[in-house]
Amino acid sequence: MRPMNTKRVHPKLSPIARVLGLSLGWLLASMPALAQDDRDAAVRAEFMQQIDALDAMPSPQAGSATGVASEALRQYVLYPYLEAQRLRAPLRFGLPADDAAIAALLLRDGDAPSARDLRRDWLRDLARRRSSALFLQHYSEPRADAGLRCERLNALFATQAAGTPDEPLRKAVLDVWMTGAQLPDACVAAFDQARTRGWLTPTLNQQRARLALEAGNADLAEFLLRSVPADAAPTLRAWAALLRNPERELDALTAAGPAALAAQAPEALAAVISKLGRRDPAGTATRLDRLVAACGTPCPLASPATPGELRREVALGAAWSRLPITVAAFKQVDEAVVDERAHEWRVRAALWAGDWTLAQRWLAAMPPALAEQPRWRYWRARAEARQDAGNALSRSLYQALAAENGFYSVLAAHQLGQPYAPTPIAAARDATLQQQLASRPGMQRARELWRAGRNAWSSLEWGEELKSLSRDELIQAARLAQTWGAQAQTVTAASKAQVFDDFELLYPRPFERDVDAAARLSGVPSNWIYAVMRQESLYDPRARSRADALGLLQMLLGTARDTARRQQQPLPGADDLFDPSINTRLGALHLRELLQRYDQRFVLVLGAYNAGPKPVARWQPSAAALDADVWIENVPYNETRSYIQRVIWHSVVFGWRGDGQPQRAGALLKPITPAAVASGADAR
Template sequence: MLVWTGPTTYTSRESMPFIILRRLLPILLLLLPPALLADTLNETARQRQQFLELYEALGRRETVGDARLEALRDYPLHPYLEYRQLRNRLWELDTARVEAFLEENADLPLAYWLRRDWLEILGKQGRWEPFRRHYRSGEGAALDCYALRARRAKGGVDEDWIERALVLWTVGRSQPDACDPVFALLYERDLISPERRWQRIQAAMRHRQHGLARYLARGLPADQQPWVKHWLRVRQAPQRSLRRPGFDVAHPRGQQIIGDAIESLARRDRPGARHWLEQYAERLHPAQRAGLQREIALRAAYSREEQALDWLYQLPEAVVDRTVLLWRAKMNRAARDWAGLLQAIDQLPAVLANQSEWLYWKGHALVLTGEAETGRLLLGDLARERSYYGFLAADALRLPYSFNDRSPAAEPAELAELASRPGFRRAAELRALGLLRDARREWQAAVIPLEREQQALAAQLAAYWNWHDRAIFTANRAGLHDALALRFPTPFPAQVRQHAGANALDPALAYALMRKESAFSPDAVSPVGARGLMQVMPSTARAVARRIRQPLSGSSALLDAEINMRLGSAYLREVLDRFNGNPILAAAAYNAGPHRVEDWLARNPDQPAALWIENISYAETRDYVKSLLAFAVVFDWRLTGEPRRISERMTQGGADPEGAPFRLAHELTPPPAAVIPTL
């Protein structure tokens, strides 16, 4: 059942079906008899309160009687109580009880987690019969090792068993304790050859698991153990080891260690690595030599070093793959060698050459090398796209932007039917209770099996619920790439106006940043600890809070949308001020830190903005800046109907035009209107 939670604001560019739906459902609910409506709402509130009390008690591993759980049998989240009750007693429960739950709730995400936990316990207890019934391969090394132990208990050991065990053993990290009995049998039967042990040592060194490599070396024959000591010494001081290796470089393992030393040195000193490669060239296998040459050239290209372009073209054909071809194109672009860029693009595989990025730069290069008509035709086609490069192409030709908005129109009855399905009901309840991780899991489990038409309905349902991150991701899954109301919503309008106004921010840029950082998920937490709508790092939040005299109780406060927007907006203003109001540099600083941006400015001075962005060293930051610029255009259009040109944003630079970081957005002079291709 859809429950009205109060009036919702919407923008002037919101699609009409959403407006109708928002108005219609509250009216339908109000048509219910007042007593029935009140009873329904009161019963829901009572069930939610009871659920939370029991859920938290079970989370504390308290004993809860079956009768109390049974009282909520009809509540959509009853399986979550039963799950916690079973999980607390998995060690002692009989097989039938757990299997009954797994069968009854097979489509629930929590069934997967209970089964995993149960399999771990069955493995530890050696209860192999139920383990074999419920085990699925590929769910982790521990369960895979238990599965081999279960097979051994039933039918012994055959060649397939041994091969699977060897695959689990030959990895570059320590395996779980569950694997110890499996590996013990391999040792007992002397199935770990010195060559296979060396393979695992190589894998451990690749993963920089030096302790594991040292441990594995003990099992090598005595005359082979010194090789691992040499390798570990090389890792500590590659350049010193290259000067005085102290081992036979002609030996295959000596060659491998020397190659590793050169590769390690290449991470920080490309000319030095080239020097030592030349010194050892005659003593290395040609294939190894070519591979190291490629590694050094690519690392120089990643750092945008001048010599990288020459080194890339000096590579033997045997190691010229799509990565090398791609970086030849990038380095020609960085050098502004437009003729060389055209040749490099022509050598790219079609799947790369036809991407928007390279279509734009091919058109750019054609215009600047005397083939203006061909270049402008290419840019004209690209200008039909709603993308960063499509907007750049449109600016180069003075064309209007193509937004291609095609928002779907769902019937309220269709959405109501979808919302009534068990998976969506559970997702809605979990979200209402603040159990957001489980809510997203339920939503995902409910959406994945649907046909695309139903997924499109689900995206609209999420938007109606103001669950914007689910609406965005579900719209993408459903292929609704042109449904701009779904993919670029404008939530929190009052707060955005308030904090954008207080910090003199462009609201479209603020929306673009939230869309990129969290997809409007207030509870988002990144792997590195950034939190909330604007993904503010706790250390940054504390510093900004002190400067603006904002009380901050702790990192968890950043999950409050109001606090996060206040601090995130203030920090965005700070980086804008630091870089003279330029959104490109501010966006790069917000993502990678101001000091890195200052370094990139020093290394790439006097470049047009579009080219400077392409030369940002970090791929994540490069894509981040492009996304923010393109998203800001879309949000500007959604908010005002008249978006600012992306080139205007690129050259923005405070009150003093002479202080603008970028004088040009790109190097293309717009042609006379008469020769502009029409869309």
């Protein structure tokens, strides 16, 4: 086993590549196998070396180290990316940009993905240099962030000719200014000029203050209201005070009585009760009881802050915290204000409380479109079975679900005591259409960028290509990406074509030798490792999250190093986690540690892997054990609940693909006991 450390030197690296800490040979080896007659391999390697050198350039003086492009590279489909990155390089060091060359490239390439980073950085540089005319000539609204939109306003003010009408410029200012969000400092100069010209009137300030309050931005609202007469906009000022000190202001309104409550903006009351209901559901329920009592009969509060609507928000907050008051809180909610969230969460609350009769009644009250979702068909079957173990309706519901594909189909088969096998539905194959798609320049760029290890750029090119494709073309695009081993692109195209059940297409088993070795070492089933890998990185060994989770199993470097120490493995550096063999090994060992921590409850491992151990500890049952399906259904984070369900589904599909046999889900669905929940360090 080769040693791993952050200072590892690869013998074949160029000096610039050593700065980057990457091995070009390793990068190529980590990609899907290329055909033996791959004529682009050499020029791709040259492109990768030069683009990596630009990324790693430590100083402007090192610019010459990127080398001179060969004729083959200049003809290469990715050469525009190299051109754009070379022109961007001086901007990183505050050096003068080659304005003429950049302008020519942007005129030639337009809004191509290869030019977008260059255009953004150059526009920022032009704004800094106050090159207003050139800025306006190359400004692109669809790609502009708030800062560039404001720099455009500054340029328009700077270039406005004497005697030209103000209205277009005033409208442009208001289009940017009229938002509830805080805007960047680049906007200050333009807005100051607009105030000088009298465009930002007290009435407009009030309108924007309302937008800010609706966005929960009390600071911005109070700033805007400073320019409004002191006796104007009392409702907005009260709204800001309510956001600033919600408990104190609610108590004051309760003491003041019905008239004061009726004078408050209903949106303000709704927002504050909803916010407090998430933070302190029990305390907010008590406070709301006092408020409603003080409001009189009938209570003058208007929607969205009628007593029923406010009680609904408090009940939802209690459900998300799994409080004992939750079921009683939902019983207080008028049926007329039960929206989709309340329909779902009051059933979940009844399941958590073990009140199957109430769950059955609330399931029956769901709108038909909601009730027919697999989720609620399953829970209807569960409720029916709890009322009568031999219930024919529950069995027929389970059987219908078990004949479908998805998480709730796995659960239905488990309730029937049967193994589950997915039903594959193969998407069409059309080699001719694939060949036509492969000849498109955008597809060629996406493929080459993937092979060159530039998946973010590849995804941009891919997304642009997919915009114009028919469903049949999307399916063949997915099959085309599959031949590259670009699973993210495969899934993107297949999802857009509504193809979800072609398991050969969507559930490959790459890195099989590495995964099998990791499974043997850790004792974690290979299909569980694959399931986490698919959900975390879509098989991309180069994946990096915003939180700096790395590689196939998206491990944080600190977690990987701690795992390695405990498991007597070589300590990895960040680059090592892009190596599939290292990432899968340490990731599987980390999964084993989590399984030990959570008493072999895989669903808790998944909850901790996605949301962290602290939320999972908060979500534990207080006394009695809970069925795993009930616990999963009550996970309050939508993302984490979906994550757990998807990984369990992936695990079953991978198990079935691995041995061709129907799968039993019992090991995935062990009951959740209070002792099974632990706290600890970040699960990544």
